[in-house]
Amino acid sequence: MHPTTLMYTSSLLLMFAVLLYPLLVTFTSLPLNNDWASSHAKTAVKSAFLISLAPLSLFLSTGMEAVTSSWTWMVTTTLDITLSFKFDHYSIIFIPIALYVTWSILEFATWYMHSDPLMNRFFKYLLTFLVAMLILVSANNLFQLFIGWEGVGIMSFLLIGWWHGRADANTAALQAVLYNRVGDIGLILGMAWLATNVNSWDIQQMFILSKDLDMTLPLLGLILAATGKSAQFGLHPWLPAAMEGPTPVSALLHSSTMVVAGIFLLIRMSPLMENNQTALTLCLCLGALTTMFTATCALTQNDIKKIVAFSTSSQLGLMMVTIGLNQPQLAFLHICTHAFFKAMLFLCSGSVIHSLNDEQDIRKMGGLHHLAPFTSSCLTVGSLALTGAPFLAGFFSKDAIIEALNTSHVNAWALTLTLIATSFTAIYSLRVIFFVTMGTPRFLPLSPINENNPAVINPLKRLAWGSIFGGLLVMLNINLFKTPVLTMPAELKLAALAVSVLGLLTALELATLTSKQFKVTPLRTPHHFSTSLGFVPAIIHRQIPQLSLLLGQKIASQMVDQTWLEKTGPKAIANATTPLASATSNMQQGLIKTYLTLFLMTLVLVTLISAT
Amino acid sequence: MTPTHFTISSAFLLGMMGLAFHRTHLLSALLCLEAMMLALFIALSLWSLQLDATGCSTAPMLMLAFSACEASAGLALLVATARTHGTGHMQALNLLQC
Numbered sequence: 001m002h003p004t005t006l007m008y009t010s011s012l013l014l015m016f017a018v019l020l021y022p023l024l025v026t027f028t029s030l031p032l033n034n035d036w037a038s039s040h041a042k043t044a045v046k047s048a049f050l051i052s053l054a055p056l057s058l059f060l061s062t063g064m065e066a067v068t069s070s071w072t073w074m075v076t077t078t079l080d081i082t083l084s085f086k087f088d089h090y091s092i093i094f095i096p097i098a099l100y101v102t103w104s105i106l107e108f109a110t111w112y113m114h115s116d117p118l119m120n121r122f123f124k125y126l127l128t129f130l131v132a133m134l135i136l137v138s139a140n141n142l143f144q145l146f147i148g149w150e151g152v153g154i155m156s157f158l159l160i161g162w163w164h165g166r167a168d169a170n171t172a173a174l175q176a177v178l179y180n181r182v183g184d185i186g187l188i189l190g191m192a193w194l195a196t197n198v199n200s201w202d203i204q205q206m207f208i209l210s211k212d213l214d215m216t217l218p219l220l221g222l223i224l225a226a227t228g229k230s231a232q233f234g235l236h237p238w239l240p241a242a243m244e245g246p247t248p249v250s251a252l253l254h255s256s257t258m259v260v261a262g263i264f265l266l267i268r269m270s271p272l273m274e275n276n277q278t279a280l281t282l283c284l285c286l287g288a289l290t291t292m293f294t295a296t297c298a299l300t301q302n303d304i305k306k307i308v309a310f311s312t313s314s315q316l317g318l319m320m321v322t323i324g325l326n327q328p329q330l331a332f333l334h335i336c337t338h339a340f341f342k343a344m345l346f347l348c349s350g351s352v353i354h355s356l357n358d359e360q361d362i363r364k365m366g367g368l369h370h371l372a373p374f375t376s377s378c379l380t381v382g383s384l385a386l387t388g389a390p391f392l393a394g395f396f397s398k399d400a401i402i403e404a405l406n407t408s409h410v411n412a413w414a415l416t417l418t419l420i421a422t423s424f425t426a427i428y429s430l431r432v433i434f435f436v437t438m439g440t441p442r443f444l445p446l447s448p449i450n451e452n453n454p455a456v457i458n459p460l461k462r463l464a465w466g467s468i469f470g471g472l473l474v475m476l477n478i479n480l481f482k483t484p485v486l487t488m489p490a491e492l493k494l495a496a497l498a499v500s501v502l503g504l505l506t507a508l509e510l511a512t513l514t515s516k517q518f519k520v521t522p523l524r525t526p527h528h529f530s531t532s533l534g535f536v537p538a539i540i541h542r543q544i545p546q547l548s549l550l551l552g553q554k555i556a557s558q559m560v561d562q563t564w565l566e567k568t569g570p571k572a573i574a575n576a577t578t579p580l581a582s583a584t585s586n587m588q589q590g591l592i593k594t595y596l597t598l599f600l601m602t603l604v605l606v607t608l609i610s611a612t
Numbered sequence: 613m614t615p616t617h618f619t620i621s622s623a624f625l626l627g628m629m630g631l632a633f634h635r636t637h638l639l640s641a642l643l644c645l646e647a648m649m650l651a652l653f654i655a656l657s658l659w660s661l662q663l664d665a666t667g668c669s670t671a672p673m674l675m676l677a678f679s680a681c682e683a684s685a686g687l688a689l690l691v692a693t694a695r696t697h698g699t700g701h702m703q704a705l706n707l708l709q710c
Contacts, residue, residue, distance in 0.1 A: 592702070592705070593632070593633070593634065593702070596631060596632035596633075596634075597632045597633065599632065600628055600629060600632040603628070604625075
């Protein structure tokens with residue numbers, strides 16, 4: 001084997017071994033020591049991150065990609081499945097970033113979940129999730145990817161419902177599973193079509209063999225899978241509901257790693273989509289709709305985690321737009337930079353929530369700029385990176401996406417929606433910063449505000465470095481596959497920045513208006529639309545089941561019981577003959593003897609008369 | 613009329629009078645009903661014999677079958693009456709009398 005390939009493969013093997021060892025230790029019956037979480041789990045992820053830097057540096061210096069096929073899993077007459085790993089640009093760069101973010105989140109979770117008696121189990125679940133995610137990212141065939149896909153789905157369910165005594169957490173976990181399942185149908189459709197038409201689940205074989213085929217159906221299936229997993233519009237309600245899980249879960253799964261799995265699938269399959277205009281347009285419009293809708297919903301939320309969740313959903317929509325522009329690499333870049341600042345935003349929220357004694361409503365926070373300066377600074381840096389402030393991490397990916405959007409021949413509606421969503425990003429980010437860090441405190445005086453624990457400071461510091469320099473580092477070291485359009489009118493070049501600044505100024509104005517009664521009554525209708533999340537949960541989760549149950553009741557009770565059985569069937573006979581019988585019996589009065597005697601008399605008379 | 617004709621008619625008429633002028637027991641009415649059926653049976657049997665009409669030879673059997681059904685129905689009603697009203701007397705069946 002070529003030494004580089006040997007290095008790649010052995011690093012991945014070592015990473016899996018390092019990550020699986022703490023899990024296997026828990027399967028023996030020995031009791032775990034108290035700090036298993038920090039001594040074993042976190043150390044394992046840190047070591048895995050350091051190991052993953054080796055393939056990364058090798059890739060950056062040589063640019064070599066590799067595919068490794070090892071153990072043959074199944075051999076059928078038509079389809080072979082082997083264990084194969086793909087070390088390409090996407091997986092080699094994503095794995096270190098995912099491990100870096102996970103390391104920070106695990107260290108934070110040792111502080112956040114400190115008072116939880118089942119903390120070791122929590123870390124076990126997080127490690128299992130990480131292993132499943134790595135399987136998904138490094139998979140070279142769809143079967144292995146599906147294993148990772150299902151793995152992250154089930155761990156998401158277990159982790160969202162971590163506080164399972166709470167009914168809302170259970171319904172949120174169920175929502176996540178159901179919506180992901182609908183997406184899985186799309187993935188299985190794609191896999192089945194590919195297995196029957198292209199006869200392979202290997203990525204390389206699929207790309208070559210599908211050049212002349214009409215790929216619309218499997219691509220629609222894959223887009224459905226991405227819609228489910230990455231919470232695009234239509235299958236999106238599970239992502240805000242998933243905030244019922246603990247903050248480390250939200251930071252790891254529902255911002256950086258799991259929800260990008262759908263987008264990652266589309267990025268991996270992008271050569272299949274290049275020539276299919278239907279699929280590209282669908283991605284574009286779906287992504288634009290998602291990013292706009294969720295940004296609108298984020299504007300009026302009051303729970304800090306829900307705002308960040310909708311922000312995640314909006315950025316996922318932006319990634320989908322990028323795929324629709326036929327720029328998968330820019331979407332991947334956005335995945336990488338987004339991981340940094342979104343995880344940091346969630347960790348800052350977690351720090352704030354714990355500091356204010358589990359208060360999550362931003363209307364009850366304030367003035368944390370003086371009381372928790374480090375957390376507030378990280379929150380600000382993360383929000384600036386999110387809005388694409390020049391030369392922070394988000395700028396390199398987000399600005400590139402918007403420039404590509406502006407200079408390509410796309411749907412103007414999608415373009416408009418994306419730009420509006422970008423300005424909304426600035427608005428709700430400012431809203432978070434304004435309500436959490438600025439102004440005067442609106443929480444109880446004796447709140448345990450303490451950010452002096454190194455388990456809080458170090459992760460936030462690491463992720464802050466990532467949010468500031470991550471974009472620059474990634475951009476400097478990669479080669480862009482598609483040449484970007486570098487010349488454009490100044491208005492288009494500055495469009496992203498202009499709409500963000502416009503949004504920021506609008507938000508500042510609106511925020512300072514809260515203390516002056518400019519309008520006596522606010523505009524109810526748009527506010528209700530935004531606060532009720534576009535009425536989507538109300539309609540789909542409540543109205544439609546209610547209609548179905550009503551229909552069922554009508555069929556069972558009215559149609560079958562009352563109409564068929566009572567009015568026209570068995571009881572109809574009873575209901576019809578009872579009046580007849582009672583009428584007849586009312587007419588007959590008894591006196592049988594009299595009647596029979598009269599009858600006999602008449603008979604005798606008739607006989608005698610007719611005889612003569 | 614022939615003696616046979618007269619005998620059968622008078623037997624039938626006597627049975628009918630017994631049915632009409634019943635006094636106390638329901639069972640006596642049923643017995644008279646049976647007597648009527650018997651007279652009719654004999655009439656039908658003698659019909660085919662006297663007139664040499666072999667085509668209606670089966671009529672007495674049919675008649676007997678139906679009379680058996682009717683007799684059993686009548687007895688069932690008697691038993692039901694005895695169960696619900698306690699006696700078999702006709703004056704117990706006065707529910708519809710005004």
